Amino acid sequence: MVSSLKRFLIGRPLKSTELGEQKLNKTKALAILSSDALSSVAYGPEQILLVLITISAVAFWYSVPIAIGVLILLTALILSYRQIIFAYPHGGGAYIVSKTNLGTNPGLVAGGSLLVDYILTVAVSVSAGTDAITSAFPALHEYNVMIAIIFVVLLTLLNLRGVTESASLLAYPVYLFILALFILIGAGLFRIAAGEVPPELHTPVGTPVAGISLFILLRAFASGSSALTGVEAISNAIPNFKSPAPANAAKTLTAMGFLLALLFSGIVYLAYYYGITPLAEVTVVSQIAEETFGRTFMYFFVQGTTALILILAANTGYSAFPLLAVNLAKDKFIPRMFTIRGDRLGYSNGIVILGFASILLIIVFGGHTESLIPLYAVGVFIPFTLSQTGMMVKWLREKPKGWAVKFVINTIGALISFVVTIVFFLTKFAQVWPVLVFLPIIIYLFHRINLHYEAVGDQLRMTTCEPAIPIEGNIIIVPVSGITHVVENSLNYAKSLSPERIIAVYVAFEREDEKRFEEKWNKWQPDVRLVTLHSQYRSIIQPLTKFVDTVEHKANESNYQVTVLIPQFIPKKGWHHFLHNQSSLLIRAFLLYRRNVVVTTVPYHLKK
Amino acid sequence: MVSSLKRFLIGRPLKSTELGEQKLNKTKALAILSSDALSSVAYGPEQILLVLITISAVAFWYSVPIAIGVLILLTALILSYRQIIFAYPHGGGAYIVSKTNLGTNPGLVAGGSLLVDYILTVAVSVSAGTDAITSAFPALHEYNVMIAIIFVVLLTLLNLRGVTESASLLAYPVYLFILALFILIGAGLFRIAAGEVPPELHTPVGTPVAGISLFILLRAFASGSSALTGVEAISNAIPNFKSPAPANAAKTLTAMGFLLALLFSGIVYLAYYYGITPLAEVTVVSQIAEETFGRTFMYFFVQGTTALILILAANTGYSAFPLLAVNLAKDKFIPRMFTIRGDRLGYSNGIVILGFASILLIIVFGGHTESLIPLYAVGVFIPFTLSQTGMMVKWLREKPKGWAVKFVINTIGALISFVVTIVFFLTKFAQVWPVLVFLPIIIYLFHRINLHYEAVGDQLRMTTCEPAIPIEGNIIIVPVSGITHVVENSLNYAKSLSPERIIAVYVAFEREDEKRFEEKWNKWQPDVRLVTLHSQYRSIIQPLTKFVDTVEHKANESNYQVTVLIPQFIPKKGWHHFLHNQSSLLIRAFLLYRRNVVVTTVPYHLKK
Secondary structure, eight states, rough: EEEEOOOOOOOOOOOOGGGGGGGGGGGHHHHHHHHHHHHGGGGGGHHHHHHHHHGGGGGGGGGGHHHHHHHHHHHHHHHHHHHHHHHHHOHHHHHHHHHHHHHHHHHHHHHHHHHHHHHHHHHHHHHHHHHHHHHHHHGGGGGHHHHHHHHHHHHHHHHHHOHHHHHHHHHHHHHHHHHHHHHHHHHHHHHHHTSSSSSGGGTTTTTTOTTTOHHHHHHHHHHHHHTTTTHHHHHGGGGBSSSSSSHHHHHHHHHHHHHHOOOOHHHHHHHHHTTTOOOOOHHHHHHHHHHHOOOSSSHHHHHHHHHHHHHHHHHHHHHHHHHHHHHHHTTTSOOOGGGGGTTTSOOOOHHHHHHHHHHHHHHHTTTGGGGGGGHHHHHHHHHHHHHHHHHHHHHHHHHHTTTHHHHHHHHHHHHHHHHHHHHHHHHHHHHHHHHHHHHHHHHHHHHHHHHHHHHEEEEBBSSOOOOOOOOOOEEEEEOOOSSHHHHHHHHHHHTTTTTTEEEEEEEEEEEHHHHHHHHHHHHOOSEEEEEEEETTTTTTTHHHHHHHHHHHHHHHHEEEEEEEEEEEEESGGGGGGGGGHHHHHHHHHHHHHHHSOOOEEEEEEEEO | OOHHHHHHOOOOOOGGGGGGOOOOHHHHHHHHHHHHHGGGGTHHHHHHHHHHHTGGGGGGGHHHHHHHHHHHHHHHHHHHHHHHHOTTTTOOHHHHHHHHHHHHHHHHHHHHHHHHHHHHHHHHHHHHHHHHHHHGGGGGGGGGHHHHHHHHHHHHHHHHHHHHHHHHHHHHHHHHHHHHHHOOOOOHHHHHOOOOGGGSSSSSSSSOTOOOHHHHHHHHHHHHHGGGGTTHHHOOOOGGGGHHHHHHHHHHHHHHHHHHHHHHHHHHHHHHHTOOOSSSSOOOOHHHHHHHSSSSHHHHHHHHHHHHHHHHHHHHHHHHHHHHHHHHTTTTTTTTTGOOOTTTSSSSSHHHHHHHHHHHHHTTTTOGGGGGGGHHHHHHHHHHHHHHHHHHHHHHOOOOOTTTHHHHHHHHHHHHHHHHHHHHHHHHHHHHHHHHHHHHHHHHHHHHHHHHHHHHHHHHHHTOOOOOOOOEEEEEEEEEEESHHHHHHHHHHHTTOOEEEEEEEESSSSHHHHHHHHHHHHHHHHTEEEEEEOOOTTTSHHHHHHHHHHHHHHHHTTEEEEEEEEEEOOOOGGGGGGSSSSSSHHHHHHHHSSSSOOEEEEEOOOOO
């Protein structure tokens, strides 16, 4: 039943050889990997205005030069990530680049912050999308958390189904959003060209502004560059592309860069020209759309696709997180289970854990995850800085043909990213300090896990050869609870192994019982030695373990192996298990994990 | 760590022989077993007035004859339960009596409704007590559910510590409550005798009342008799008494009956004489206390002890539920685990499950469990009726000396209980109908469980002797994941058992891997046959199970036993388990429960 539900939700299992068919073409990849970056157009320009309004509406013209700054940063990032894609065609992005060129710890800083960042991406963008929906239908507002969780579950299921299938479904809203914004920007520019927008709505660029400071401008710039989160997603996901993967990924990245640049500058320009002031209840995009179209179909089209893409932005996290996790797991910094492909060839453990973690965040923050946005932005700019510094080192070290240009591009990218990171810490410390707490913790955990895996590897490897101690003979201990077919079955099995000795052990809670049982036993199995143990605390495990210890101690002297053979009857139906105490499981766990004995379970299947 | 926390919370384990010391003397038993019954004085009289007020305050005088009716019922119940105690000195109350005299199903109806009732007792009385406390401190009101849960947890821990210890702690509040009410009633009667209470406050008994009907009076009577819930607790808990248990139990029951009668009639009389009208915010007892003492220390003493005893009333559930569960479990109607004594000799499974179930009820009803009171009352009167009908049958059947008197007592008790039950259904159907749903379900479950246990017993018993098939030889299958010390260790063990054949099985996900492994293996273990299986769905279990099936099929023909020997390395620390996939556990569960193979786990303990 569970497995047919699973089939229904995520589809039939796929063969490993079907992996190629699951790869993305450019159109789908653009939809699936850039929803995060593109969706930030919906709030990036607003973030700039929100900082400038703290001075006065006169300062709004600064949004134009700031936007140009953001565009330069975007260009630097896109150019830089193109270089990364070709230099590291197996993907991994910031983590691989930083690790290879700067060393393990910078790599782990980049990897760790991205890992957490993708969880934040999912939580933040789903919450934002839910907010957009419940703003339209206020009656749903009190179910915000529940709705957000349902979206996360749906996205998780979609991603468990596999990338191509989710891409097909997710492509529409992304392209509709792009279309809607292009229409909006086109119509807006047309109105401006036609002189329908009075120019006195905005202050001309260059108007002197009282009280403006470098701090404010940097802060506005940092806020605006939060629109660039998600740019790195493509470089992490190269293995998901159809071959030639790097070329396709690079083209997709460039296309995304152009789209993002056009949409971002269009919105910033319209906001500036329309003289729009950010409001608590109405978003900037919504104001522009209303100004341009009035409350017509187009207005609702823009609003609807915006809400959708905010939710789908989460999908970028679903594409990038599992792949980054695979890279970290291959390097043994996180549990190996992240490298296992599920039934549908996706890295399902990563997908499921991402879903759980973001649901947890949504619940803990009660759906109000806006306060996480700066944290999330800084978590992106740290790996941006590291990966581009890594590329600088690479060019300096390898000096391939034309390296100087490449070096300059990455240096510019690294510098701007670094400045943005510092500005975040300087201007929004109250919101970004947790990064300084959780990054060291995560990196410590990475190292602990790595240490363990290395230690295990060392101990298992046959090269470090301490010869195995030969087993001279076997002693089998059979805990018995009565004179039944189950016990008979187990004793038969034990005898068939012809061990040196079989010892049946009976744990009695009462003295009379002890005697009675011994008598019965001697009649029934006179050839099997019975040891009865008295348990005054009504525990079976304690006296049994003590006894096993004694036997093992003696057995060790003559290189005998002790096996505890547990008779177990298996009920016919699952719910029957509740009706029987699970002492055999407990005994097994206890002995196997704490003592050096082999544990054998002999099943006796009940027929009704 | 877990075990030392357990020690701290519930104390050191006790030896089975210390059981006698855990028994209750009469004083403690009265406190621990009658808190439910006595606490109902706090709301029973009010229930009567709440029905009468629907006519008019003039009708209040009817509370006096109704109270007399309740006292008659109480007398009948006490006399009847005294007879039950002596007739069934091993306890079990309504369940045992009904089962023995009326048959299994009536017994199960009685047992099932009491089982559910004790859960309701805990939920209802803890919620009521919490309400009393948070009424005094309104700031705490929003934490009602949390506070109620904490009380349930505390009661659960107390009961896990054991009855005598909890009795010592719980005796004080019960006796203080009795003391407080006696002082209240004494002072009230003194004031009346001294003429301090104007007689015009109440209408004289016998005043004609317009609109009064038999229906109303019956309803008031039924409501009033909800004060009698808990009367049966002592008869269920006879095994908890010091010997001579039946005599001590009977004396305790009689004492409880007297106390209950005195307190109940005192409160009803004072309420009537003072002309008290039930109010939404102030309880009747509180009004009487304020009238009598003003807002003095005594007023708060009465209120405080009332709140306490309401919470402690839950303890009656804790005493009676586990013992009733033992009886049902001994008869194989509920899981056997209820018969197991915990570290402190209490039936800890029953105690813990009662705690969980009532916490669940409190959460589901958000702490507003008042609406469950009628359900709870009817759940008591059904077993009352059944047990006394059972006693009637017993007297008729056995006819011991003086049986006629006994028969009459039980007949009166049975009739009144039956009438009360019917009245509940007629007058409060909207609240008591769930009984008609859950009772059949519970009884169906009882029978299903019983059927299963009987079937298991039949199959295990050696008397039904189909001779075991002899094992002619052994085939050992060793799933291997690589060339490691763990596998080496397992192969050594397998060889030491000198089976007819050892087959190593390797599941490969890729074709190249398959070949490479075979070559390595043949160099390493040329004498052990290796079978490689290709898994196109990346599952280890599926191809392995298929292979085991094939081997088993062949082995069956020649009575060979198949053993799957799983090499497992055991990490040194608990958290390391998260870092390794638990495929060995999965394989084991899958093979053991679905296939007829022996599963052996050979541990390889890592040293770091």
